[in-house]
Amino acid sequence: MRGEITCSVRIWQRPHVKVGGRYPLGAGAIEVTGLRQISLADITPELARRSGFAGVVDLLKTAKHGPGENVYLVTFEYHPDSDENPVV
Numbered sequence: 001m002r003g004e005i006t007c008s009v010r011i012w013q014r015p016h017v018k019v020g021g022r023y024p025l026g027a028g029a030i031e032v033t034g035l036r037q038i039s040l041a042d043i044t045p046e047l048a049r050r051s052g053f054a055g056v057v058d059l060l061k062t063a064k065h066g067p068g069e070n071v072y073l074v075t076f077e078y079h080p081d082s083d084e085n086p087v088v
Contacts, residue, residue, distance in 0.1 A: 001026050005052040007075045009043055009059055012068035027081050034075035043071070 010016070015035055022029040043056055053059040063071075 001028070001078050001080070003078060006050070006077060007047070007073060008051055009038075009047065009063045010072050010074060011060075011064045012070055012072060013066070014068075014070070015072055016065075017074055022079070025078065028079050030076045030078055032074060032076050034073070036073050038071050038073045040071055042073070047073075 017023065017032045017035060019032050019035050021032045023032070043059065045055055048054070048056045048059040051059055053062070
């Protein structure tokens, strides 16, 4: 919510968010600004740090959701006190 983390890596069967979608977080909402498929090789230590993790291994422990094998890079911005109806 402080704006320090602006991206997330997720491993899904298919995307679970959409660009422009708003998802509730705290008193506001996260707005997805980008979504693209990447490969595991694209996950660097720098990307892990940008995503809020100490390293690639920590990121991968959180990124995997279920049986998915597709790797997605989600970029977003936080909007405090969002009055708009979030998409869930």
